């Protein structure tokens with residue numbers, strides 16, 4: 001089939017197509033909308049292509065906020081200690097104001113997965129916390145899907161080097177771009193049609209889980225024996241959503257997951273991560289966590305233990321789950337066999353759970369519920385939302401109905 005067979009195009013054409021698909025399919029940008037974009041300086045070529053396509057789609061104003069790895073490191077080297085409790089609140093407030101005024105949001109990801117690996121974990125933790133707090137009003141509009149938003153990736157030299165350490169810099173970068181183009185369904189004859197088909201498939205899979213209405217999911221695999229309750233009136237989502245502003249968007253490119261809101265007080269047992277987690281420039285590997293009554297009572301990591309500890313100490317909600325997602329092991333990202341060290345890709349290669357903030361859009365009528373009503377349904381509340389991968393070719397998942405009947409959902413990592 002033409003849609004699934006890789007089509008050869010020069011790099012510049014693929015880059016342009018990625019930008020076009022991000023604007024049209026991912027973001028669903030409408031004429032008359034403003035756009036707020038974030039990108040690193042290494043992603044300028046993609047940011048420029050996106051800017052052009054956004055204006056051609058009728059964007060009124062595209063504003064891009066650039067970050068730079070060297071500048072970030074300079075702060076850790078030279079800034080006074082009190083710097084790490086600060087964040088540019090005025091900037092995040094401005095983003096929230098733009099979203100309330102109708103702007104769409106696009107993030108280009110592609111940071112160095114280990115940028116802050118050698119920095120003081122305490123400073124990293126404090127800086128992350130300060131940003132989470134300042135960003136919260138804007139992030140809330142995103143997690144509620146009040147606006148159309150999406151995340152796409154650009155290859156960057158540091159990311160490519162982390163993924164392909166044995167390759168020369170240019171070869172590594174080319175390999176990473178190829179992986180991005182194929183997993184993001186850009187290297188096919190008609191990417192827009194391929195995305196529409198894929199979106200339909202994810203919607204159908206979510207609909208099937210919504211018919212089942214399981215109360216609990218039971219996970220069994222190497223190092224994992226875990227039972228997770230789903231929130232009352234939970235709703236499985238996958239693929240695109242119609243945002244509160246009426247615009248249809250697909251929030252992650254790539255996306256292979258269907259996901260919902262677990263109950264914050266119902267998680268029991270041990271879970272072991274199946275992939276390393278790159279979190280804000282630090283690596284956490286070999287995560288093993290023990291849950292009791294929804295709360296982490298013990299957390300270990302073979303690398304980055306201190307970062308993990310800081311993360312779950314952010315607030316009480318950081319020790320509880322806000323998302324559960326199912327991804328078959330045969331997803332194109334998993335079958336490529338690469339670990340991307342980037343959550344956008346790795347979370348779409350394996351079933352995962354996320355510590356922290358829940359998506360209220362994953363509850364029936366969730367956008368109409370107050371904070372108290374959301375909590376009563378079991379939706380978690382936190383400054384953080386961190387996905388980590390627990391799926392593998394050896395993971396079995398059962399669904400347990402309200403009447404206690406157990407049904408196979410996944411066997412050896414695949415849908416039953």
Ligand code: ZN
Nearest residue numbers: 257259325347
């Ligand atoms: Zn997810």
Ligand code: ZN
Nearest residue numbers: 323354385387
């Ligand atoms: Zn997530």
